[in-house]
Amino acid sequence: MIPQNLRETMIHNAQEVQNDLAKDHAPVVKLHSKYGKAIWLLSELDAANNIAFGLCDLAQGKPELSYVSITDLESIKHARLKVPMVEIDPAFDGKYPMSVYLEAAKVNKRVTEDEAMLREASLRLAL
Template sequence: MQLLTDELRAKLLQNGANRDEDHFPVVKLFTPDGACTWLLTEIDPECPDIAFGLCDLGMGFPELGNVLISELESVRGKLGLPIERDLFFKAKHPISVYADDAREKGHINA
């Protein structure tokens, strides 16, 4: 499965051009054989391999930060499965709401 379609990438780049806004997550990625989840809001237009969003590596400390898209594409979980895109994810809140909730609960709840 392609992690980012052209449409998703265009929206992430558009958000990246307006970094001062509290964007809604554009895409949710996850490890089907693990506890990792990413809610990405934007891509840096000057370096399109760098995405920003809420990252949860399953250790109880989700945080906002940058991640390399190329790294996400190469990651394999415990059973060797690649990261997948949640095809049914539709953001209901800006990223700050997801981040506050994730810090409180210790994991992304989306």
């Protein structure tokens, strides 16, 4: 589901956090459900367990930073069509640190890529 080059970036990010070299990476990938509204913006990956960290939004109005199993997401299939339910957004480009996406999501009650909302969130965090 996640291309190798992006997996490598996420693994590197996780190693930086484990070594106290960085804590607020920009999201590397955006995953979303094809037939629903769930969104995952992910920045780090524990390759040994295939567990990612990022902003998880299950479309219940409460996006949060959490861990998610990539293996579990890959296993979710449409009940009748048997096609994968979760896919990567190849056009996604994480331009802000995860804290900015979280701040904007708290205000919006949904993950957003709206540039104006992200800029406002960035300014709020700078205060």
